[in-house]
Amino acid sequence: MYFPDGIAILGEDWNYQSLADKTQELLLQENITIFEAAFLINDLFIRVDILHKQGNNIRLIEVKAKSINATSHNSFLNKNGGMGGWTSYLYDVAFQKYVMQLCYPDWKISCELNLANKDAVASVNGLNQLFRITQNSDLRTGIIKPDSLTIDDLGEPILAYIDINQEIEHIHTNNPLNLDKSFEELVNFYLHHYKMDIKIFTPIGHHCKGCEFHTTPTPSQKSGFHECWTHQLNLSETKIDSPKTYEINNFRGSKKLMNEEEKFFMHQLTENDLSLKLEAGKISTSERQLIQIEKENNNDTTPYIEIEGLRDEINSWVYPLNFIDFETSAVAIPFTKGRTPYEQTAFQFSHHIVYEDGRIEHYSEYLNTSPGEFPNFDFIRALKKSLESNNGSIFRYHNHENTIVNAIYKQLLNSNEPDTEELLEFIKSISHNTGNSSSTWSGERDMIDLWKVVKDYYYDPYTKGSNSIKSVLPAALNSSAFLQNKYSKPIKDINLTSKNFPDDFTFLKMEENQIINPYKILPPLFNNWTDEQLEQTISELDEIANGGAALVAYAKLQYQEMSIKERNEIKKGLLKYCELDTLAMVMIYEYFIEVIN
Incomplete structure (x- = not known):
């Protein structure tokens, strides 16, 4: 909308040369704006979200769903030259500029991030509903907007263009992520390995906690995580699946132990690896960590409860x-x-x-x-x-x-x-x-x-160190004979009222002698979408910690043309999920009452 004359290069995403040729032809024009401009040189390929060309002056604009307080923003660089959570985005732009400059050495390229401005205020109602996300047959995400929509309909701008030339220059000059190589050497290192199909084995460590290639290996599906660890440690996949040091809850010392002392697994740790500090009547953070380690190492599945404190x-x-x-x-x-x-x-x-x-x-x-x-x-x-x-x-x-x-x-x-x-x-x-x-x-x-009550007085190995309600509730249900007996009966028989479930509804069900998490009994808010998939879909959005399904449902309900039937079904689902959230808290409370008595 802000670049009405812009031309999008779409289709044949796999055909790098065709995309680059289309871009090159458009760039013959003195002034032009291109969306998804493509550049290919020396086997290096990039796409640019927005390229705005006026002669040899180029604006390279990377669009992100993240936000910023534009009025007070100064720089993404901290005093040590780091860039915090913005590092991956800035390196992405640095690579884009590097490739563009190889293609057009005479260009003067200015780099920007286009972000939501938390200092801006929407001046019109229904702004969000003017843009609907869709997916086409090529599995690309697109936007549907009203044909009659004009720039005036959007009101005051809520997006900010943030100059990042200082940060890009810092990356090109100092390459802070790898001080042993220049930025150009790093690019050529990756290029060589890609062209020759040579696997890059990054030394394993604490960073493996966020590995995007971690999955459960099957005959038809490989796990990059397991390949990497088995190659470097010469261990079987079964042993690789042993509890890791980074799985210890809130353990800040795990990074040093893994990266410097190569203590990758909990069974390698002892009390000496923790700075143990006890707290009277409560489970301190370090004591909780020790309990987690000892229970894992001893294959002890029983919960630990500080009963008097509780x-x-x-x-x-x-x-x-x-x-x-x-x-x-x-x-x-x-x-x-x-x-x-x-x-x-x-x-x-x-x-x-x-x-x-x-x-x-x-x-x-x-x-x-x-x-x-x-x-x-x-x-x-x-x-x-x-x-x-x-x-x-x-x-x-x-x-x-x-x-x-x-x-x-x-x-x-x-x-x-x-x-x-x-x-x-x-x-x-x-x-x-x-x-x-x-x-x-x-x-x-x-x-x-x-949550703090759980953290201070209760630990169950079933939670794997997590204190989230979606981990604690199944653990409590698994341990509590009282909860199992009570909630396997219909609502009408357990001294409970409900606004959204019928009297004959049962919250607890068994399958192959295993308790089914009550949340799994409820149908998903959206067909073909699990809660986990929704969480992943919105995981890069700012201010979102959880509740992805409810957030998406609310956004969907803001579209006025939705049928009454569909609207009512989503509302019913929201009411059931939220009621179960507070009932889950009640169940945890009931479990605690059971154990102290």
Whole structure:
């Protein structure tokens, strides 16, 4: 839209020479903008997102879904010459410029990143809905937009063009990722290995944790991870699958142990490899790490629980207990006017109450997916009404809920809502300020973090060191005879109410003597898409930690032309998933009650 005369080079993605020839022909023009321009020279091939040519002055623009505060941005380079999480993007552009300069030595190439600007504010409603992602027969991602759409329809720009010439020059001059080679030598090193089909074996270490070629080897599917490790360590694939040092939860020392001392597996570690610090009545971080190592090495599958500390913690809670979970969205292109890229939108919550006599009530829920509505202020009003029904303790799982109410606090400060002061006081009563807040508070009913309760008092080898609710819930179900007995019965028989499941629904099912995770019982929100696939699809977006399925569902519901039937089915799915999220917290609480008694 911002380059209306631009020409896209599409099709035959495998035919590098044809793509380069089409680009070269277009570049004969004095002034031109090309999308996906292709360059091929000396067996080096690149595509450029946006190339804007005016004579010999060239703008090389790399488009990313990441965001930036453009007003305050100065440089991606830190004081040590590193580039943090931007390294891969900047090296990508550095390679593009290198190849382009080989093709056209006389060009003056200026490099930019095109990013969502978190300082910009959308000036029109429905901006996000104007662009729909689609996939064509060539498996390329495309965009569908209204034929009548004009640049004026977009309102004020929400994207920023960030000059990265300093960073690209730094890479070309110093090659900070490999100080033993110049940038050109590094390019030629990769080129030689690619042309000669020579495998590059990078020394194994802590970085292998993020290997993109890791899969379960099968006769028809190889795992690059296993090939690399078996070649360098001369071990069988079975031994390679032994628990790794980098799998130890929150263990900062794993990088040094793996990269410098070649202690790749947990069975190589002892207490001496940890800086063990004990904490009275709790499982300290280092003690937790030692427990994980010892249980793995001894093939001990029993949970470890700091029972007295857990009992004291539970005794400090005030009944009735309130368990809440939020579903939120933060997208690059805002849904509504007055919002910034990746600004938090809170569109759903679920609220379970556990009474002292053991009754469990799905007390309330909120869901607003109406197109064009900014739901946050109605969301917080509904939450206020729900939680003020009693004075009991409030529980969340990890930081998300506290982060969201802090975000709504800031939004209220810039609003004209008639009950702003009342809502601000409510937020302060159930939360504490985050680090970037201009105010300081800690509420009388500050939400208790059930994740921290798990971390402080409970470890189960079944979780593989993870404290996420999707790991802890199956572990608790696997260990608890109480939960297995209770939740294998229908809702009507277990002193539980539900707003979204029928009375004869059973949350716990068995398959080949194995407990099925309750989340697996629910149908996916979208046909042919698992939650894991949705998480991977949005993994590079800013501000997104989890909840991919709900985020995509909310975005989909913003399109007004969706059929009522499809809209209602997605809403039903969202309500069930969110209810299960708070019920999962209740189940973990019930398990803890079981073990302390």
